[in-house]
Amino acid sequence: MNTEKKSFNISRRSAIKYGGSLIGTGLAATILGGNLNNSQNVAAQSIVAQNKDLTPDEALKRLMEGNERFINEKRISPNQTRERIIEVSESQAPFAALLSCADSRVPSEIVFDQGLGDLFVCRIAGNIATSEEIGSLEFGTMILGAKVLMVMGHARCGAVKAAIEGGRFPGRIGSLISSLRVGVERAQRMPGSNKLQNAVEANVLYQVEILKDSAIMGELIDKNQLKIVGAYYDLSTGKVNMLG
Numbered sequence: 001m002n003t004e005k006k007s008f009n010i011s012r013r014s015a016i017k018y019g020g021s022l023i024g025t026g027l028a029a030t031i032l033g034g035n036l037n038n039s040q041n042v043a044a045q046s047i048v049a050q051n052k053d054l055t056p057d058e059a060l061k062r063l064m065e066g067n068e069r070f071i072n073e074k075r076i077s078p079n080q081t082r083e084r085i086i087e088v089s090e091s092q093a094p095f096a097a098l099l100s101c102a103d104s105r106v107p108s109e110i111v112f113d114q115g116l117g118d119l120f121v122c123r124i125a126g127n128i129a130t131s132e133e134i135g136s137l138e139f140g141t142m143i144l145g146a147k148v149l150m151v152m153g154h155a156r157c158g159a160v161k162a163a164i165e166g167g168r169f170p171g172r173i174g175s176l177i178s179s180l181r182v183g184v185e186r187a188q189r190m191p192g193s194n195k196l197q198n199a200v201e202a203n204v205l206y207q208v209e210i211l212k213d214s215a216i217m218g219e220l221i222d223k224n225q226l227k228i229v230g231a232y233y234d235l236s237t238g239k240v241n242m243l244g
Contacts, residue, residue: 051095051145056227059095059147064240066113071238079115088117096120097137097146099207101127106154106233111240120146126159126203127151128179129210138216141226149211149226152240153204154233160184160199182206197232201243204230208244 051059069075079088097120098108108114108121120140122133129137129151140146153160162169163180183203190198208230211217220226230243 049093051093051147054095054147056147056224060150060227060229063096063112063114063148063150064242067111067238067240069113070111075113077113077115079118084116092117092120092144094118094120094140094144094146095148097140097149098122098152099124099127099129099133099137099149099211100152100233101125101154101157101159103154103157105235106152108152111233111238120144125176126157126163126180127153127207128176128203129207130179134211134214137211138214141220142216147226149217149228150231151204151207151211151228152231152233153200155197155200155235157196157200160203161196164195164199201230201232204232205244 054062095118096112096114099122100106100108102123102125108119108123112119120137122136122140124130124133137149141149159176160180160183162173163177163184168174169177180199180203183206184199186202186206187195187198190202192198208228211228212221217226217228221228232241232243233239234241
């Protein structure tokens with residue numbers, strides 16, 4: 001094994017162990033937020049403890065229940081008060097993480113009826129798992145303790161549509177579009193006439209594969225501390241449908 005690669009893997013395993021210990025003791029808040037006074041530290045530990053015993057299945061259920069409230073116009077808009085602003089000002093413990101599209105019509109906190117400190121969200125056109133997005137989501141799951149990670153594509157995604165149509169793109173748009181080609185190619189083998197929806201769904205499932213290949217998140221999955229899922233958001237209804 002390459003020495004550099006071996007050293008990196010050992011470092012990541014150590015980080016997993018260290019990160020788990022931080023979550024278990026509530027000290028993650030101290031490291032992430034700097035030196036806190038006693039009252040701030042108590043509040044930070046309280047935030048971390050809120051979702052400590054939540055299972056990945058329970059976290060996913062909470063997420064989907066929020067979407068049900070949204071589509072049925074029964075939103076409760078939780079954790080959006082002044083008190084919540086103060087409560088999460090020194091620490092955070094989101095119960096779920098999302099990799100979603102940057103499309104302005106897909107705001108996660110609204111779609112899932114959540115509030116401040118509930119969701120750790122990475123948004124990028126085409127909801128692709130770049131190295132930076134993966135690193136952010138490793139942080140959100142290992143250190144912050146999110147129990148479910150959802151990759152969410154959506155209807156009529158412009159980035160995926162551009163990848164299907166091909167051509168030349170200005171600036172750095174082309175590098176983003178190239179990351180969607182695997183999903184587009186896989187969609188060609190899928191049944192159904194809606195090529196764009198097939199490509200969006202195939203891309204979501206491909207990005208889920210990439211995230212599961214992370215050593216950090218893979219170990220969390222093995223320990224039943226994390227679940228990674230794919231979903232499709234219908235722009236016309238507001239409904240989130242699970243994939244896979």
